[in-house]
Amino acid sequence: MNTPEAISASAVAALANRQLDWRHKAVPATANGTTHAEFLADKHTLADFQTPLLTLDARALEANADRLAAWCAERGVLLAPHGKTTMSPQLWDKQLSRGAWGITLANFAQLRVAREFGVQNLQLANSLTDPHAIQWVADQDSTIVSWVDSVGTVELIESTLAGTDSVLEVLVELGAHGGRTGARGVGAAMDVARAVAASEHLRLVGVSGYEGSLAHTADDAGLAAVRGYLADMRLLHEELLAAGLYGSGSVIITAGGSAYFDDVVTVLAPVISTGAETGGPSVDLMIRSGAYIIHDDGFYRGISPFSREGDAPFKAGMHGWARVVSQPEPGLAILDAGKRDLPFDEGLPEPQFIGPVLGGPMEPLVGAEITSVNDQHSFMTFDPETTTVRPGDVVRLGLSHPCTAFDKWTIIPVLASSEPGEAGNAGDQSVVDLIHTFF
Structure with missing residues (x-):
């Protein structure tokens, strides 16, 4: 008798045939009507996207998934990752392929998604x-x-x-x-x-x-x-x-x-x-x-056992990207990402880098802080004596709590690396996958 698949490989693979359009706010307008597979074949980069945006880091996802799978195996412990964090069959597949017993979910609707993908x-x-x-x-x-x-x-x-x-x-x-x-x-x-x-x-x-x-x-x-x-x-x-x-x-x-x-x-x-x-x-x-595969730059960065032990901590696998839409007074910039785009329940976004264009070179953003968020805007304060911020500038944001980040996006691009190029380096970040979510 054949052993059933932990998750349907064909159902997960079929996501590549899904058409991308205006319903997916992360998808560039120029890619409207293409399929997932066609989009990846066109070799897009971060520069092709608009803000606000949530991205994932491919290297972090793989490292985090490997890290906990190995830790559990060494201790003879089963892992049933809480799938409600991502509601992404593609990421569940990564976890199951590394030996997870199955997937944990929180409610009936989530169970139906999992069974649709053959978990x-x-x-x-x-x-x-x-x-x-x-x-x-x-x-x-x-x-x-x-x-x-x-x-x-x-x-x-x-x-x-x-x-x-x-x-x-x-x-x-x-x-x-x-x-x-x-x-x-x-x-x-x-x-x-x-x-x-x-x-x-x-x-x-x-x-x-x-x-x-x-x-x-x-x-x-x-x-x-x-x-x-x-x-x-x-x-x-x-x-x-x-x-x-x-x-x-x-x-x-x-x-x-x-x-x-x-x-x-x-x-x-x-x-x-x-x-x-x-x-x-x-x-x-x-x-x-469940959150370990994504990790963060906030709550889990501070409380994760691997962070506390200081031994091979998980890597932050998600980042927000927002553009300055207004700089109405000295030391204040209004960004085009808010509660509808980024998590805020376990800590506000953390400004990390700034640059003139998305996908271009960026510099560390020292001393800046997100002080509040509205539905569609964030308020960023900074020292105007040491930092220059202009309308159109792009800010990379560290985020806290993946569980309330993923539910805001139906498609999330995965970058080969989400580390921005240094000043003077025109290198861009390649898109290596698109993650579909089903909340």
């Missing part, structure tokens, strides 16, 4: 409470594992699937006070697990949780909150084992976004087991980091 192993990091979604998941010919955090959710799924022979695999989600979803405490989670074990249409296959909602820093207090929560996840797993509530010979324990995945492995790796030594189920540990 075989999926994790819904949420509870199924929409009857339409419950029935759809039950009808899929693929592995879709979801979460439950209350007896009420178990009862809802049971009633929705009554009269069918469907059985859904679920993880019991442990939460914490002040966190997001999840049963509040080990005792409450055990009650949910007992309800699953007694149900006709559910099978308990593990424990899930998300530590990222409990801390936003890597200081002692933040790390203590994360580690304490992870210890509770381990305790829950041990109690489930002792009570014999797992309904499968293979169990998954999963946590870990892009900020604390090292702590997840430190605390939870001892649960990994083949089952041979205990006579119980085999146990895998799975992290779900």
Whole structure:
């Protein structure tokens, strides 16, 4: 029997046949009507685009994908990247081709995108409470594992699937006070697990949780909150084992976004087991980091374990490009990129370089700051005594939080390198791919 593809290679390849037009704000007007493949064959460069613009760096994407895949393999940990970060089957393919177990998603609409592109192993990091979604998941010919955090959710799924022979695999989600979803405490989670074990249409296959909602820093207090929560996840797993509530010979324990995945492995790796030594189920540990493949120049740059360790940190794989549309008073420039174009929820864009044209030589932009953003504009302050800024100048911006960058673009050009040429160097950046997103 042939092993199913992790993702449909033909569906991903078919994106090259998509026609580019006015609906894709990143696409140059001169390329209207061409296909993705034709656009790349024409050897476009950054200079062919207009602003505002979001670009990706090919070298950073490859390095980041390789880095975490190797890190997980060395530790015997599964990776199911959170695909909601990019909603790009092309980037999911990069992750899956490097050995990822599957793709994690957040809601029903995202699951439908993944199945359209033939993703075989999926994790819904949420509870199924929409009857339409419950029935759809039950009808899929693929592995879709979801979460439950209350007896009420178990009862809802049971009633929705009554009269069918469907059985859904679920993880019991442990939460914490002040966190997001999840049963509040080990005792409450055990009650949910007992309800699953007694149900006709559910099978308990593990424990899930998300530590990222409990801390936003890597200081002692933040790390203590994360580690304490992870210890509770381990305790829950041990109690489930002792009570014999797992309904499968293979169990998954999963946590870990892009900020604390090292702590997840430190605390939870001892649960990994083949089952041979205990006579119980085999146990895998799975992290779900999603932002790592893109990384950033803001929140994740500061909090990523690799940044904190100072050992081969991830590389910023996305940048914004904006043009000065007004310089109305000394020390103030208005740029043509705003909330509709660039992320701002985890820190404002960071001015890095400036030059007279897009794709041309640029100089470091020292001391400049984005102080606020409107829907379509950014306010950049600078020292007029040391920096000259003119209407038409182009600014490269470092960005924070890829999760709220990608949703603003249906197509994102990938540059061979997003590093601007130095002053006096007329070199331009080549476009090597176009990334399609489906939000």
